[in-house]
Amino acid sequence: MAIIMFDFRPGPEVSTAERWQQLTEAADALTQGERDPVANMANVAALLWEFLPDLNWAGFYRMIAEGDARELVLGPFIGRPACIRIALGRGVCGTAAQSGETQLVEDVHQFPGHIPCDAASRSELVVPVLRGGAVIAVIDLDSPLPARFDDEDAKGLKRLAELLSARI
């Protein structure tokens, strides 16, 4: 059996825009032609973790429908064990899922209803993954640093979410 190794982790000199560019290319290469959504989400969670410094959680929540009810359910991630089900509109993830809008939170302690999965988290970026106009998942990044994420990160994560729309 062939052994395939990936070693990414760009150095500290790499700009945020370049980091997201490289991450997106790696995600494209790893998920292209693979039809298993769990495998793709797992690899992308690992890539986010490898490429982005100062994270304490990176991963997915999926929109799950049971009858008429919809809620977010935990998907592949790296980090501490997390809250499994999140109601739409609740916390940062539930707000992104309900509104379909990116949530860039500089201080999670100031976000009404924030769900603290890891007490170390101080800032958070959540981007919805849309397919045909509907939210099918959200990608969540957490950091122990206040104001860790900026507009460049939001732009990069949105582009990644677009790429993954048909692959998860």
Ligand code: SME
């Ligand atoms: N803090 C999130 C919950 C998910 S965890 O951070 C992994 C929120 O408020 O939605």
